[in-house]
Amino acid sequence: MIETPIGEALHRLLHAYKRAMREAYRDIGIELAIAHIRTLKLIHQFQASTGAPCTAQAIAIRLERDKAQIARLVKDLLSAELIEKQSNPDDGRSQLLTVTHHGEAMLERIRMAERQASQRMAAGLSNEELTTFIRLGNTMTANLGEPEGRRQSSKSIPQEK
Amino acid sequence: MIETPIGEALHRLLHAYKRAMREAYRDIGIELAIAHIRTLKLIHQFQASTGAPCTAQAIAIRLERDKAQIARLVKDLLSAELIEKQSNPDDGRSQLLTVTHHGEAMLERIRMAERQASQRMAAGLSNEELTTFIRLGNTMTANLGEPEGRRQSSKSIPQEK
């Protein structure tokens, strides 16, 4: 077969992965798009790991996305009543986002769907191999994440360590 | 930091990678989108490895994309005179695609841009680690690529081995 460099391997894997995830979500009756699901998961993880609510700014930083896109994703999740917002007492411009009970239930269904697809993806690979893959992937992401300039949404935002 | 499973690591890496590639292409004055570039590269690789021209069907199979999308990508590349087509003598429905000299020159510029970004991405990693990453990635892609049904563009098309 044709030799594939890293970039090509990545494209193919993420495309296959997204397709598998979409099918798994659809099989369970979840109609959320993948970006919405990632955002919902991040809001929940933020709460769980810091004990504090999340902000749109934190999501934009963590996902390295344009804040405009995050705003639209958050708006959709609010409309679906999967998250809710309160005014931030420390910053009048900002809202604190938390996952609702409805959102918690949705997250549980998402986990079920992902478990199945992830097991299929990882078939024949040891835990060590999976850990190695994640480590190498995160290293490359970090390598790419130190820009020389022109990054928009995070141009003057310090990278979290 | 928050633990990231494989899916999350993949999303972040490909997003960072695509952004780095776009910046590298832009720095060199290339205005093609990434999907167009991947298609152009594939047509060239197909020629180089088989000695025969490429077809839209072969691209759809190799990239695992909907044939409608491939048709649009091919149309754009034809308009940009990066590739050209001839009627397939063996199949009146099909056209054979080849890269033009203009396309060859574009590919050379693309390789220069990618070399720089790839080196930055791979900083600190050995060749063995990069090879391992690609191998694991391709294994997972293959795991996901054996559908139980509902795949559109490749539903009745046998997977290449």
Add this chain to the structure above:
DNA sequence: AAGGCATAGTTGACAAAATCAACCAGATAA
């Protein structure tokens, strides 16, 4: 030879993902 089915490619429509720019209200620093 004719009919039925499958296929290569095209087109329309739509959804998802992502970026860029401009804006407003609030926060901070001088």
Add this chain to the structure above:
DNA sequence: TTATCTGGTTGATTTTGTCAACTATGCCTT
């Protein structure tokens, strides 16, 4: 008080991707 920065919003656009229906051609069966 003023200037600058920031969190978030909205509009516009580009890129990526999927689904369905269609046409012309190819293949198989009768």
